[in-house]
Amino acid sequence: MNPTTQPEEDREVRSDMLTRAAASRPGDDPIFALHGEATRRAAAGEDILNATLGALVDDDGKLCVMPTVFEAFRTVDPMRGAAYAPIGGDAEFLEAVTADALGGRASLMGRSVAVATAGGTGALHHTIVNFLEPGQALLTTDFFWGPYRTIAEHTGRAVRTFSMFNEERRFDTAAFEQGVHDLLEEQGRVLVILNSPCHNPTGYSLDPFEWRLVVEALNRAAKRGPVALCVDLAYSRYGAEGSDAWLGAVEGLAPEVPLLAAWSASKSYAQYGARVGALVAVVQDPGARQRVKAAFLHSCRGTWSNCNHAGLLAITSLMAEPEARAASDRDRAKLVRLLGERVARFNELARPAGLDFPRYEGGFFVTVFTPHAARVAELCREAGVYLVPLKGGVRIALCATPESKVERLVNALASALERAE
Numbered sequence: 001m002n003p004t005t006q007p008e009e010d011r012e013v014r015s016d017m018l019t020r021a022a023a024s025r026p027g028d029d030p031i032f033a034l035h036g037e038a039t040r041r042a043a044a045g046e047d048i049l050n051a052t053l054g055a056l057v058d059d060d061g062k063l064c065v066m067p068t069v070f071e072a073f074r075t076v077d078p079m080r081g082a083a084y085a086p087i088g089g090d091a092e093f094l095e096a097v098t099a100d101a102l103g104g105r106a107s108l109m110g111r112s113v114a115v116a117t118a119g120g121t122g123a124l125h126h127t128i129v130n131f132l133e134p135g136q137a138l139l140t141t142d143f144f145w146g147p148y149r150t151i152a153e154h155t156g157r158a159v160r161t162f163s164m165f166n167e168e169r170r171f172d173t174a175a176f177e178q179g180v181h182d183l184l185e186e187q188g189r190v191l192v193i194l195n196s197p198c199h200n201p202t203g204y205s206l207d208p209f210e211w212r213l214v215v216e217a218l219n220r221a222a223k224r225g226p227v228a229l230c231v232d233l234a235y236s237r238y239g240a241e242g243s244d245a246w247l248g249a250v251e252g253l254a255p256e257v258p259l260l261a262a263w264s265a266s267k268s269y270a271q272y273g274a275r276v277g278a279l280v281a282v283v284q285d286p287g288a289r290q291r292v293k294a295a296f297l298h299s300c301r302g303t304w305s306n307c308n309h310a311g312l313l314a315i316t317s318l319m320a321e322p323e324a325r326a327a328s329d330r331d332r333a334k335l336v337r338l339l340g341e342r343v344a345r346f347n348e349l350a351r352p353a354g355l356d357f358p359r360y361e362g363g364f365f366v367t368v369f370t371p372h373a374a375r376v377a378e379l380c381r382e383a384g385v386y387l388v389p390l391k392g393g394v395r396i397a398l399c400a401t402p403e404s405k406v407e408r409l410v411n412a413l414a415s416a417l418e419r420a421e
Ligand SMILES: Cc1ncc(COP(=O)(O)O)c(C=O)c1O
Pocket: 054, 118, 119, 120, 121, 122, 145, 195, 200, 232, 234, 263, 264, 265, 266, 272, 276, 277
């Protein structure tokens, strides 16, 4: 019989259509699944508090946007915006983004190279493929943004973690140094990824002292093998005053330790969809620096070719033109204030309610620790409050929780924690 006329049910199902690895991908995103359920219940008329998704929304649940960003898009020259961007991004963008990522510090900028990337995600991708051999693991905190693992596994790498918090709920520098040491012994090279300030999912920002200890540990390790530090800056504009202290610390990195800054416009310009990001690398040796740049360009060509040109041009004007910059800073300040009020309210209510969470001074998320995360999230869900269960805690998206609803959230959580024990 002609195979095309064969009845559907009789056709042989090829189990080898996909590669072995590709055939077992999960496909669904658990956070989006929870969000979907919350949205369905709300649409059916229930009073639902949905603190799952990672975008800043106003008190009416509408996405917060910055009008100056859209103004900047409107003024992009169509002939430039529609043309391909250079593979590594326009020089003006790279200059502006480097200054932004490195806080204008000449000592770091003078030793840097950069490329435009598809969001911070793209910057993390290029870091992982260029600073780890296939089969090797990156090192990060035990609470971490899930796509680190997706990118690592997708590119034939893996994730290794160290315990992020000590008994005092401060960054566990001893566990960090041990993690670096063990991985270096095991695989002869270490890439560390730290997301600070405003770590997703815990909200934690390393303080200047913790950063200094991190840098000292890396410098010690670098005597025994190649070590690189990537700072994921996704939420950098939402940190408390002084949260750029990491810049002072990384000036003390040994010359052989490259610094990678994964920069993103998604949160800093409330512009998630344009996919504007950058990877900035600070490398002491000029020859090595040029090889790093060439490797990044190769990765750009080997993934998305070139980035969204209109997006790059719009964000460049907001960083480089003083008036536009001041206007967009004013726009952003409103968003930072909105989130700051929610953070303050959470701290005010959650500490007295006995919730266990680390120092939280700003950022889209906070994590409340519990060994019964799945049960706690389920009990909250029964009360119409949606949170994301993690291993060791539940993640709360304050970016999606109006200040007036923080009390309900804290009460639901406190009661669920009591019942789950
Ligand atoms: C910790 C962390 N890093 C990086 C990103 C990258 O975001 P984007 O690719 O939109 O810049 C995100 C986004 O949610 C994040 O939470």
